[in-house]
Amino acid sequence: MNAKVQNLRQKVLDVLNSTKLHDHQREAARKSFAALKYPVRAVITAAEMQAGKSGVALALCCLQRLSLADEDLCNRSKLKDTLYMVTMPDIALIDQAEKDLADAKNVVVSNFVRFEQDLERNFKGNPPKLILIDECHYGSNASAVRYCKVFDYLEKENKECKVVFISATPFGALYAAETEYDAAKHEEQIAIHNKDKNGAKQAAEIAEEAAKNSILRRDFNTKLVFHRTSNEYYGIREMLENNKVISLDSDSRNFLFESSARDKLLSLLHAHDGAGWVLVRVPPGAAMDAKSGFIESGFAEENIFILGKDLSGVPEDQLTTIEQFKKEFDDCIDFDEKLIAITVAGCRAGINFGQDMKQRLIATWDSTVTSVAAVVQANIGRACGYHKNKEAYHFTSLNSTQAYAAILDYLDKNTDEHTASDFDGLKAFFEEVCQEFNVNGLDVGLTVKNKKRRPIGDVETYMTDSYIAVPAKLFEPDYDYKKHTDDKLFLQAIALLREELLKGGGPAVKSSRAMRGAKKNWVKAQWVNGDTYDNKEKALKDGTMKERTLKFTRMLDDAIPLEFNTVVMPGSGEYTEQKLVTATVFSIYNMSRRDNVTKRIMTDEDVHEMCHHFNIDPDDTMMVLFKRGEYNDVISRRKMAENQKPEYETTINDESQFSETERNR
Numbered sequence: 001m002n003a004k005v006q007n008l009r010q011k012v013l014d015v016l017n018s019t020k021l022h023d024h025q026r027e028a029a030r031k032s033f034a035a036l037k038y039p040v041r042a043v044i045t046a047a048e049m050q051a052g053k054s055g056v057a058l059a060l061c062c063l064q065r066l067s068l069a070d071e072d073l074c075n076r077s078k079l080k081d082t083l084y085m086v087t088m089p090d091i092a093l094i095d096q097a098e099k100d101l102a103d104a105k106n107v108v109v110s111n112f113v114r115f116e117q118d119l120e121r122n123f124k125g126n127p128p129k130l131i132l133i134d135e136c137h138y139g140s141n142a143s144a145v146r147y148c149k150v151f152d153y154l155e156k157e158n159k160e161c162k163v164v165f166i167s168a169t170p171f172g173a174l175y176a177a178e179t180e181y182d183a184a185k186h187e188e189q190i191a192i193h194n195k196d197k198n199g200a201k202q203a204a205e206i207a208e209e210a211a212k213n214s215i216l217r218r219d220f221n222t223k224l225v226f227h228r229t230s231n232e233y234y235g236i237r238e239m240l241e242n243n244k245v246i247s248l249d250s251d252s253r254n255f256l257f258e259s260s261a262r263d264k265l266l267s268l269l270h271a272h273d274g275a276g277w278v279l280v281r282v283p284p285g286a287a288m289d290a291k292s293g294f295i296e297s298g299f300a301e302e303n304i305f306i307l308g309k310d311l312s313g314v315p316e317d318q319l320t321t322i323e324q325f326k327k328e329f330d331d332c333i334d335f336d337e338k339l340i341a342i343t344v345a346g347c348r349a350g351i352n353f354g355q356d357m358k359q360r361l362i363a364t365w366d367s368t369v370t371s372v373a374a375v376v377q378a379n380i381g382r383a384c385g386y387h388k389n390k391e392a393y394h395f396t397s398l399n400s401t402q403a404y405a406a407i408l409d410y411l412d413k414n415t416d417e418h419t420a421s422d423f424d425g426l427k428a429f430f431e432e433v434c435q436e437f438n439v440n441g442l443d444v445g446l447t448v449k450n451k452k453r454r455p456i457g458d459v460e461t462y463m464t465d466s467y468i469a470v471p472a473k474l475f476e477p478d479y480d481y482k483k484h485t486d487d488k489l490f491l492q493a494i495a496l497l498r499e500e501l502l503k504g505g506g507p508a509v510k511s512s513r514a515m516r517g518a519k520k521n522w523v524k525a526q527w528v529n530g531d532t533y534d535n536k537e538k539a540l541k542d543g544t545m546k547e548r549t550l551k552f553t554r555m556l557d558d559a560i561p562l563e564f565n566t567v568v569m570p571g572s573g574e575y576t577e578q579k580l581v582t583a584t585v586f587s588i589y590n591m592s593r594r595d596n597v598t599k600r601i602m603t604d605e606d607v608h609e610m611c612h613h614f615n616i617d618p619d620d621t622m623m624v625l626f627k628r629g630e631y632n633d634v635i636s637r638r639k640m641a642e643n644q645k646p647e648y649e650t651t652i653n654d655e656s657q658f659s660e661t662e663r664n665r
Contacts, residue, residue: 004074005070005073005074008073008074009066009073012062012065012066013062013066015058015062015103015104016059016062016063016066018103020055020058020103021055021058021059022052022055022230022386023230024051024052024227024228024229024230024233025052025055025056025058025059025227026059027228028045028047028056028059028225028227028228029056029057029059029060029062029063030059030063031225032045032056032060032164032225033060033063033064033067035223035225036130036162036164039221040162040220040221040222040223041154041161041162041163041220041221041222042162042163042164042165042220042221042222042223043162043163043164043165043222043223043224043225044164044165044167044170044222044223044224044225045164045165045166045167045225045226045227046167046168046169046170046224046225046226046227046411046415047166047167047168047226047227047229048168048227048229048233048235048236048384048408049168049235049236049376049377049380049381049382049384049385050235050381050382050384050385050386051168051227051229051233051235051384051385052386053134053166053167053168053227054097054100054101055100056166056227057084057100057101057132057134057166058100058101058103058104060082060130060132060164061082061084061101061104061106061107061130061132062104064081064082064106064129064130065081065082065104065105065106067129068081077125077126078126079105079106080106080107080108080122080123080126080128081106081126081128081129081130082104082106082107082108082128082129082130082131082132083107083108083110083118083119083123083128083130083131083132084097084101084107084108084109084110084131084132084134085109085110085111085112085115085131085132085133085134085150086109086110086111086134087111087112087133087134093111094109094110094111097109097134107132108122108123108128112149112150115149115150116149116153119153127157127158127160127161128158128161129160129161129162130161130162130163130164131150131154131161131162131163131164132163132164132166133150133163133164133165133166134166134167150163154220163220168376168377168381169372169373169376169377169404185203185204185207187199187203187206188200188203188204188207191203222423224411224415224423224426225415226411226412226415228412230386232386233384233385233386234384234385234386234387234388234389234390235384235385235408236376236380236381236384236401236404236405236408237405237408237409238390239380239383239384239394239401240401240402240405242390244390244391244392244393244394245380245393245394245396245398245401246261246264246393246394246395246396246398247261247396247397247398247399248261248365248366248367248395248396248397248398253367254282254283254286254367255280255282255286255290255293255365255367256282256286256289256290256293261395264393264395265278265363265365265393265395266297268362268363268393269299269338269340269362269363270298272338272362274336275332275333275335275336275337275338275360276338276339276360276361276362277329277332277338277339277340277341277357277360277361277362278338278339278340278341278361278362278363278364278365279341279343279353279361279363279364279365279379279382280340280341280342280343280364280365280379281342281343281344281364281365281366281367281378281379282342282343282344282367283344283367284311284312284313284344285312285313286313286344287306287308287311287313287314287342287343287344288306288313288314288318290342291304291306291318291342294340294342299338299340303332303337303338303339303340304339304340304342305320305324305325305328305339305340305341305342306318306319306320306342306343307319307320307321307322307325307341307342307343308343308344309321311344322353325339325341326353326354326357329357329360333360338362343379353382355385355386355387358382358383358385358387358389359387359388359389360389361383361389361392362392362393363392363393363394363395364379364380364382364383364392364393364394364395364396365379365395365396366378366379366380366394366395366396366397371400371439372400372403372404372407372434372439375396375397375400375401375404376400376401376404378396379394379396380394380396380401397439399437399438399439400437400439402437403433403434403436403437403439406433406436406437407429407430407433410429410539410541413536413539413543414536414539415536425539425540428541429540429541432541455643456639456642456643457570457575458565458568458570458575458576459636459639459640459643460575460576460577460631460636461563461564461565461576461631461632461635461636461639462563462564462565462576462577462628462629462630462631462632463561463562463563463564463629463630463632464552464556464562464563464564464567464626464627464628464629465627465628465629465630466487466556466626466627466629467552467553467556467624467625467626467627468484468485468487468490468624468625469484469553469610469614469616469622469623469624469625470484470485470494470616470622470623470625471611471616471617471618471619471621471622472497472498472501472585472587472619472620472621472622472623473617473619474498474501474502474506474507474620474621481494484616487627489580489581489627490581490625490627493523493580493581493583493625494623494625496515496519496520496523497515497523497525497583497585497623500513500514500515500520500525501513501585501587501589501621506589507587507589507620507621508589509588509589509590509591509601510589510590510591511529511590511591511592511593512593513525513527513590521578522578522579522580522581523579523580523581523582523583524568524569524570524574524579524581524582524583525582525583525585526545526569526582526583526584526585527585527587527590528545528546528584528585528586528587528590528602529590529591529592529600529601529602530591530592530597530598530599530600530601530602530603530606531592531594531597531598531599531600532544532545532592533545533546533586533599533602533606534546534547534606535597535598535599540569542566545584545586546586546610548584549584549610549624550613552566552567552626553614553624563632563635564576564579564582564626564628564629567582567626568582576628579628580627580628581625581626581627581628582625582626582628583623583624583625583626584623584624584625584626585621585622585623586602586606586607586610586621586622586623586624587602587607587620587621587622588601588602588603588604588606588607588620588621589620589621590602604620607619607620607621607622610622610624
């Protein structure tokens with residue numbers, strides 16, 4: 001038995017350690033699999049475009065197989081233990097997945113149409129222990145895949161099974177069903193107000209269905225894991241850094257219209273030396289006009305291809321399959337010719353353009369004007385990956401790519417498989433990103449009715465005057481704080497903070513403190529504990545409490561204007577105008593209320609680290625205090641004007657990069 005076990009395990013290890021997989025893929029799989037420990041039943045693995053998600057899936061299959069007990073490993077009837085599900089009902093995708101995962105003998109590839117049939121056929125008496133769902137962002141489209149069947153199966157029939165969702169853009173999928181739920185509940189309230197019983201019932205049913213389809217099933221204790229690529233990866237962040245993303249606005253987006261962007265693309269093509277190609281995506285119905293435009297610009301008709309099938313307005317003899325185009329591309333290399341590929345939203349380019357084509361890509365053009373996911377999953381996403389072509393230009397939505405980069409930066413800093421994922425904080429961050437970069441949304445094909453505008457509750461805006469950092473010296477009642485400052489407001493605030501820390505004969509470790517009462521409420525205190533100090537999962541938009549404090553003090557040191565509202569973070573019923581001083585208190589006496597965390601209390605070393613940074617005496621408690629400055633009338637008026645907009649706005653987004661319902665903007 002031991003020899004047999006060793007032999008079987010070695011075969012799996014050979015696959016896991018083979019050259020087909022890269023270290024970053026193995027690491028992403030390891031982190032995802034490690035996160036699946038009780039009570040976690042679901043993990044969302046976010047991997048950048050073309051970062052090797054199929055390799056991560058293969059490694060996950062191997063890790064699942066290796067996790068079996070020796071007895072189960074040697075039982076042939078228990079060989080199939082993993083189900084890999086493709087979200088789209090496309091046979092080509094299943095074929096591709098079966099090729100990618102061929103080395104994993106324990107996996108069955110299926111989709112949401114064949115799901116129940118494959119369970120019955122391939123897992124007789126031995127239900128899967130792991131389900132992998134690829135491209136999970138499609139599940140958030142109101143007309144696309146719905147997850148309720150899978151979750152019903154996991155909750156009622158296979159309570160031991162775990163699930164991993166994989167996507168480069170799962171962001172909107174996290175909250176799409178909840179957004180749909182909120183919209184339906186709003187319509188239900190309107191119907192009730194109008195005494196429309198049928199309308200109220202219908203809206204309630206929609207809300208109930210939406211709740212079932214959210215991939216954020218709270219009782220699954222879902223975690224989010226970010227796949228960190230290696231240094232060789234070239235993605236959207238690198239493209240932005242190298243100024244290779246050219247913004248297409250409403251006037252230049254349509255390739256059929258003359259614009260400076262269109263002129264630049266044509267110039268790039270004419271000037272390119274040697275073989276190469278360009279990928280141009282146009283709205284449905286515009287493919288033939290785009291081809292004519294290239295011909296008029298001096299490009300040979302035989303080198304211009306329209307990719308797809310059954311496209312509106314395109315004769316059958318004008319269509320080319322992607323496989324045919326790849327053959328044409330191979331031929332063009334020998335003759336140093338340039339090819340033009342024209343696609344519309346229905347073309348599944350993502351699984352077909354290989355490494356050599358990426359190396360010879362000259363530029364991409366994308367007419368998409370929808371969500372972040374639809375933009376980055378389209379043409380620019382095809383150019384991401386592990387290659388050395390850093391010269392290609394990408395004409396697309398600059399705002400959407402910048403928003404995606406900001407999200408990646410956030411996930412890079414704030415995800416950890418060892419701690420719980422703060423999905424509420426993540427949702428707030430996503431909403432801020434959409435507002436900051438003025439994008440429709442994160443998700444593909446998401447349709448939202450009556451989206452409620454988030455009012456700005458703290459409109460009266462002040463700037464930050466100054467800050468000081470002091471040790472608390474809780475065991476030195478006569479400590480002279482005037483050696484740090486002669487500002488009376490700072491000195492009064494320090495005295496009140498010390499009073500709160502010493503309350504009840506302290507200092508004592510507590511999980512709750514508050515500056516209540518007229519005497520104290522002009523001071524806003526943020527009590528930093530072990531969990532909020534440097535735990536990336538608890539980070540806010542500006543980072544962890546450690547990162548926020550260092551960032552804000554650096555800004556003030558460099559004379560960079562800083563909104564006091566941002567520093568204060570007013571809670572429910574609080575307003576910045578009520579606060580004169582905000583204090584961030586780092587102390588070993590502050591304790592997190594959360595039980596299941598790595599570190600509930602700051603260590604002495606943590607506090608000393610902050611003391612050292614501000615060049616003050618090491619102590620078990622230190623404070624950084626910020627003083628309110630002048631009122632900013634301009635910013636305040638801007639926020640007031642934003643709040644004057646309608647409470648609800650109707651957002652209809654029926655566009656997907658793989659749907660021919662894309663609107664012609």
